Amino acid sequence: MAAQPAISDTTRPRFRIHPAWWVALVAFLALLGAAGFRGAPGALMVPLHDEFGWSTSIMSLAISINLILYGLVAPFAAALMDRFGMRQIACSALILVALGAAGSTAMTASWQLLLFWGLLIGAGTGAMALVFAASIANRWFVARRGLVTGVLTAGAATGQLIILPPVAALAENIGWRPASLVIAATALAVAPAVWLVIRDYPDDRGVLPYGADPSYEPAPRPHGGALRRALTGLADAARTRAFWALAVAFAICGATTNGLIGIHFIPSAHDHGMSTTTAAGLVAAVGVFDIIGTIASGWLTDKFDPRILLVAYYTFRGVGLLLLPWLLSDHVHPSMLLFIVVYGLDWVATVPPTVALCRTLFGDNGTIVFGWVFASHQIGAAAAAFGAGVVRDTFGTYTYAWWAGAALCVVAAALSIVAARRRAAAHPSGSTPP
Structure with a gap:
């Protein structure tokens, strides 16, 4: 095992702003840059159908492959970050996203959609998935972990908020190819900052994690093969009921966010006579409230039992989906705006409490286990994305x-x-859960 840099009061540099906050800021930008494609398929499906005649089912299949890889790459990405470093993996992931988005402009057949949208972008976004946010929060912070997880998770929503409206406008008024190039440029733009600022551990900068007690001792750094660590983490977690409860619930989370609303809200609104630009604006508004909701969820996770928060989030989401068919029309009514607000606040508010539960249940392997839980999220999203396309083609x-x-x-x-907890443990905030 490699020796860790020593940290002492005489050698530790003094910073007015703790380096952890600069690392978190750049990680937020990286997640923002990688998120450009997350909301784009909904805006690109109609112009692709108009140009090539591809069915909703075919395009949904490409998105499903993307979502599956986005999830399945995550636990291995967490282990690879331990093995090769976070900035190396993050920069490689951003380049893959850019290659997939830019390369798609040369498509002439539907199988190429599976390659660019499915394989390249799926692998790239998977390596920049929420395990990156969890790794930053767990390594660089002792205090405010829940809040930081919420802020970083909101980076994905912010990426959709910033990128989706211009992508939708370009796709509708100029063409889907310029829209794809915007996604590629956004991913590439943040890579230099990641390389310059991100470091794997606080002791690489000669500091303790933010909020750590002076007597804090860094945990031994992980060692061993990335593949073995990822699979061992899964094997250990899979023996517990809690893992399967979290995994299935998070699969449903993915199905009801990325799989349904993220991919099919815009085509569904278009079915009701709403313009693509207007529908994309509503999805972007979901991103606005997602930022608020996810940060608030991180703050709440530091204070309350994460399980209770998850129950509340899923309940509100279910009510929204139940009412949605009566809210869609050719115009935006106040009831639709209320749906957007509620769904936005709830969108990925589930992430901070789920990360906290994985950390509490599985200790040092918590990030890798969360990667597997997140993989289930994306499998659920993929199944819903494809299934909803089949439902639309079958029932109209x-x-x-x-x-x-x-x-x-x-x-x-x-x-x-x-x-339930696998073993008695303190609440992530350090207090006993309610």
Whole structure:
């Protein structure tokens, strides 16, 4: 095992702003840059259909492959970050996203959509998935971990907020190819900052994690093969009921966010006569409230039992999906705006409490275990993305897909209740949970 740099009061540099906050800021920008594609398919599906005649099912299949890889790469990315370093993996991931987005402009056949949207962008965004946020929060922070996790998670929503409206406008008024190039440029733009600022551990900068007690002793750095660590983490976690409860609930989370609303809200609104630009604006508004909701969820996770928070989030989401078929129309009514606010506040508010539970349950392997839980999130998203496309092609409406999502939210709320701790442990904030 490599020796760790010594940290002492005489050698530790003094900083007015703790370096952890600069690392967190750049990590936020990196997650923002990688998020450009997350909301883009909904805006690009209609112009791709108009140009190539590809069916909703075919395009949904490409997105499903993307979502599956986005999840399955995550636990291995966490282990690879331990082995090779966070900035190396993050920069490589951003380059993959840019290659996939830029390369898609040369597509002429549907199988190429599976390659660019599915394989390249899926692998790239997977390596920059929420395990990156969890790694930053767990390594660089002792205090404010929940809050930082919430802020970093909000980076993905911010990326959609900034990128989706211009992407939708370009796709509708100029063409989907310039829109794809915007996504590629955004991913590349943040790579230099990642390389210059991100470091793997605080002791690489000669400091303690933010909020650490002076007597804090850094944990031994992980060692061993990345593949072995990822699979061992899964094998250990899979023996517990809590892991499966969290994994299935998070799969439903993915199905009801990225899989349904993220991919199919814009086409569904278009079915009701709403313009693509207007619908994209609503999805972007979800991103605005997602930032607020996710940061608030991180703050709440530092103070309350994460399981109770998850029950509340899934319940509100289920009610929204149940009512959505009656809210869609050719114009934006106040009831639709209320749906956007509620769904936005709830969008990825589930992440901070889920990360906290993984850390509490599985200790030093918590980040890798969260990677596997996140993989289930994306499998759920992929299944919903493809399934909703089939529902639309079969019945000519998305209504049954929305109602199925509402029913699944009830299941997720129930599973969150039974996500009991594997062993007695303090609440992530350091206090006993309520």
